[in-house]
Amino acid sequence: DQQVKQNSPSLSVQEGRISILNCDYTNSMFDYFLWYKKYPAEGPTFLISISSIKDKNEDGRFTVFLNKSAKHLSLHIVPSQPGDSAVYFCAASDSGGGADGLTFGKGTHLIIQP
């Protein structure tokens, strides 16, 4: 039973436009959410996170929005750049902001087209 779902296996966006990656979760105990980015043959790298007490967190071109009532979060990348082409994983935790027992989604492959 998937507790963290990324329903779009891939997403193609033109360079300079906005990329929106979506993630849904089913476990209401999750209280901390993270996005990781992964290039081929490399390990995932942390991108941005959000606590359940917030509904938005911004870091440069990256913004994560959390809608707790809908159990939905999204990652916005503006403007999209070629280097953003990667697999993006949504992850969730129920350990009060910690990394214990992170549950990952299957990932969305973002392709930025020139």
Place this chain on the structure above:
Amino acid sequence: EAGVAQSPRYKIIEKRQSVAFWCNPISGHATLYWYQQILGQGPKLLIQFQNNGVVDDSQLPKDRFSAERLKGVDSTLKIQPAKLEDSAVYLCASSRQRTTGELFFGEGSRLTVL
């Protein structure tokens, strides 16, 4: 700061053989994680150590998988005997403390079981 080191990067074995993976976390990181990532899936936690003690091994198939972190630094993950479904990338990650959600991943060890 040196990243998480893993070896070997690639390993091909026959089913029923054994294999071991090694991980050296970032210096000073007390928490170490082993994740299994099967092709097309997100990483799944196998085991989590805090220093040299096990915090969570609930998803580790203990009949064939074992892991240790002697002296609270390096860690070894062993599979014996391997099955076809163990083909995956084994990711090691570390974090400075469990209260932060940011994990630092190694490049992974890709296992192919024939």
